[in-house]
Amino acid sequence: QSALTQPRSVSGSPGQSVTISCTGTSSDVGSYKLVSWYQQHPGRAPRLMIFDVSARPSGVPDRFSGSKSGNTASLTISGLQAEDEADYYCCSYAGSYNWVFGGGTKLTVL
Amino acid sequence: EVQLVESGGGLVKPGGSLRLSCAASGFTFTDYSMDWVRQAPGKGLEWVASISTSSTLISYADSVKGRFTISRDNARDSLYLQMNSLRTDDTAVYYCARETAVTLDSWGQGTLVAVSS
Numbered sequence: 595q596s597a598l599t600q601p602r603s604v605s606g607s608p609g610q611s612v613t614i615s616c617t618g619t620s621s622d623v624g625s626y627k628l629v630s631w632y633q634q635h636p637g638r639a640p641r642l643m644i645f646d647v648s649a650r651p652s653g654v655p656d657r658f659s660g661s662k663s664g665n666t667a668s669l670t671i672s673g674l675q676a677e678d679e680a681d682y683y684c685c686s687y688a689g690s691y692n693w694v695f696g697g698g699t700k701l702t703v704l
Numbered sequence: 705e706v707q708l709v710e711s712g713g714g715l716v717k718p719g720g721s722l723r724l725s726c727a728a729s730g731f732t733f734t735d736y737s738m739d740w741v742r743q744a745p746g747k748g749l750e751w752v753a754s755i756s757t758s759s760t761l762i763s764y765a766d767s768v769k770g771r772f773t774i775s776r777d778n779a780r781d782s783l784y785l786q787m788n789s790l791r792t793d794d795t796a797v798y799y800c801a802r803e804t805a806v807t808l809d810s811w812g813q814g815t816l817v818a819v820s821s
Contacts, residue, residue: 645807
C-alpha cells in the first residue's frame with residue numbers, strides 16, 4: 595500500500611495550463627480505470643474533480659481534464675484561475691477493496 | 705443533497721480508544737459502501753478502511769489493521785470507526801466518504817483526533 599507519486603508543487607500564471615502527474619504501479623493505476631482526482635482548499639474537505647480517469651462530476655468546469663497512460667495518470671487544468679490554487683490529490687483503486695492516494699500536489703497560481 | 709457529518713473526535717492519550725461516527729443523509733445509505741480517510745496535520749490523504757453495503761466485505765490499511773474496526777448501522781444511516789491502541793501518528797482529521805462503484809464521491813467535513821500525552 596505505497597502512496598502514489600505526485601510532484602510536491604506546480605505553478606502557472608492565470609490563463610495558462612498545468613499538468614499534475616500521478617505515478618503508481620501495475621497493481622493500482624496500471625490495472626484499473628478507477629483513478630480519481632480531488633481538489634482541497636485549506637481547511638476544507640476534498641472535492642471530487644475527476645473520476646474514472648477522465649470523467650467530470652456535474653458542476654466541475656471542463657477546464658479540468660484527466661488521462662492515463664500505463665502506470666501514470668495526469669490531471670490537466672487549462673485556463674488557470676486564481677480559485678484553482680489548492681492542493682490536488684490523485685487516488686486509485688488498488689484491488690482487494692483498497693484505495694491508495696497520492697502524496698498531494700500544491701498548485702500555485704502566480 | 706448528500707450530507708455526511710462526522711463526530712466523536714477529541715484528545716486522547718496514547719494507548720487509548722475513541723469511537724467516531726458519521727451520520728448520513730440525502731441518499732439511500734444501504735446502496736453505498738462507505739469509507740474512512742484520514743489526513744495528518746500538514747500531510748496528505750490516507751485511506752483507512754472500507755465497508756460494503758451489508759458489512760460482508762471489510763478492508764483496512766496496513767497501518768490500522770488489528771487496531772481499528774469499521775462498522776455501520778443501516779437502520780440508523782450511520783457509519784462508525786472504533787479506534788483502539790491509539791498512537792501519536794494516528795493524529796489526523798478523519799473523514800467519512802461515500803463510495804460508488806468507481807470513486808469516493810462525497811465527503812464529510814471531518815473530525816479531528818489528537819493523540820497526545
